[in-house]
Amino acid sequence: MIHGIPLSDVLLASAALFSIGIAGALLRRNAIQIFLSIELMMNAANLALIGYGAALGTPEGQIIVFFVIAIAAAEASVGLAIFVALFRHTETIDVNKITLLKW
Amino acid sequence: MTARIFFDAFAALAIVFAGIMVVTRHPVRSVLSLVVSFVGLAASYVTLGAPFIGVLQVIVYAGAILVLFLFVLMLLNLDRPPAERGGRPVQAFLGGLGAIVFAAMLLGALRGSGTALPAAAPVPPDPLSLGEPASLARVLFGEYLLHFEAISVLLLAALVGAFVLARRESRV
Numbered sequence: 001m002i003h004g005i006p007l008s009d010v011l012l013a014s015a016a017l018f019s020i021g022i023a024g025a026l027l028r029r030n031a032i033q034i035f036l037s038i039e040l041m042m043n044a045a046n047l048a049l050i051g052y053g054a055a056l057g058t059p060e061g062q063i064i065v066f067f068v069i070a071i072a073a074a075e076a077s078v079g080l081a082i083f084v085a086l087f088r089h090t091e092t093i094d095v096n097k098i099t100l101l102k103w
Numbered sequence: 104m105t106a107r108i109f110f111d112a113f114a115a116l117a118i119v120f121a122g123i124m125v126v127t128r129h130p131v132r133s134v135l136s137l138v139v140s141f142v143g144l145a146a147s148y149v150t151l152g153a154p155f156i157g158v159l160q161v162i163v164y165a166g167a168i169l170v171l172f173l174f175v176l177m178l179l180n181l182d183r184p185p186a187e188r189g190g191r192p193v194q195a196f197l198g199g200l201g202a203i204v205f206a207a208m209l210l211g212a213l214r215g216s217g218t219a220l221p222a223a224a225p226v227p228p229d230p231l232s233l234g235e236p237a238s239l240a241r242v243l244f245g246e247y248l249l250h251f252e253a254i255s256v257l258l259l260a261a262l263v264g265a266f267v268l269a270r271r272e273s274r275v
Contacts, residue, residue: 004106005151011213013114013147017121019206024125026198032130032176036137039168040121043144043160047114054151059233059242062153066243069156069163070254074261076168080175081268087179088271096191 010051017044031086031093035079042072110150117143134172141165153234 017040024037046065053061083093090098120140124133141164148157233239243251 003152004104005110006107008213009107009111009114010151013118015206015209015213016118017144019202019209020118020121020125022205023199023202026201027195028125030128030130032172033125033133036124036133036172039164040124040137040140043141043164046156046160047144047147050148050151050153050156054153054233057233059239062156062234062239063243063247065153065156066159066239067250067254069159070258073163073168074257076171077261077265078268080171081265083175084178084269093179 007051007055011048014044014048014051017041017047029094029096031083031095031098034095035076035083039072039076042068106150110147113143113147113150116140117147130176131173134169134176138165138169141169155234155236155239 021037021041021044024040025034028034028037046068049061049065049068051061053059053064086098087093090100092098117140120136120143123136124140127133127136141160145157145160145165148154148160
């Protein structure tokens with residue numbers, strides 16, 4: 001219990017968000033939407049970390065989330081730069097049409 | 104009890120808009136619904152006693168990262184009609200099946216011992232003070248100072264990497 005909120009509620013919400021993210025990453029074909037789904041999965045993990053940190057009464061959960069947000073910013077900038085470079089070469093960001101590495 | 108109602112409402116908002124993000128085929132709509140979802144998540148962080156992280160979520164995630172996504176979408180000028188349905192039914196079926204199996208596995212883990220906490224969890228007298236910027240900064244700049252500096256190096260590397268990757272390579 002975190003001042004009235006049961007930990008199971010937090011973990012259920014986190015699991016739901018992570019599953020939605022998995023579904024999006026597997027079903028979408030637009031590379032940007034796949035990337036957004038990955039961001040969503042990171043946020044689901046962040047929610048679980050904050051929930052556990054609050055339930056255990058330690059600041060480490062929030063510290064890890066702080067680092068995850070910083071790493072997500074770095075990852076988003078590099079990933080989007082890759083998409084821009086990819087779009088210049090292939091004129092598409094549909095992952096089914098990008099077959100550069102396929103034999 | 105009110106805290107629980109607020110948390111559940113904000114979490115439901117986040118989940119609904121995450122669903123819209125996955126279902127829609129229009130990338131801009133996708134990004135905008137993820138903004139709403141992340142704002143809902145930020146509000147639920149606040150109800151969990153992490154107001155600083157909630158503010159960070161709004162500023163960095165909903166503000167900076169997703170606006171960067173929007174910039175790139177505008178830059179790529181993908182205003183053609185979204186891709187047609189179908190094409191790879193087996194792939195779509197297996198993807199949906201995989202997501203459902205994964206969700207079932209997560210739920211199974213939660214129904215087991217997922218929510219059991221270590222017995223000797225030291226709960227401080229006022230858990231709400233954990234998320235205060237001052238107490239968070241004391242830990243961040245004390246015990247985790249080296250990690251914090253490593254993050255700054257990582258951000259610098261990402262800056263250089265993004266610049267090199269997105270540069271026009273005609274003159275290389």
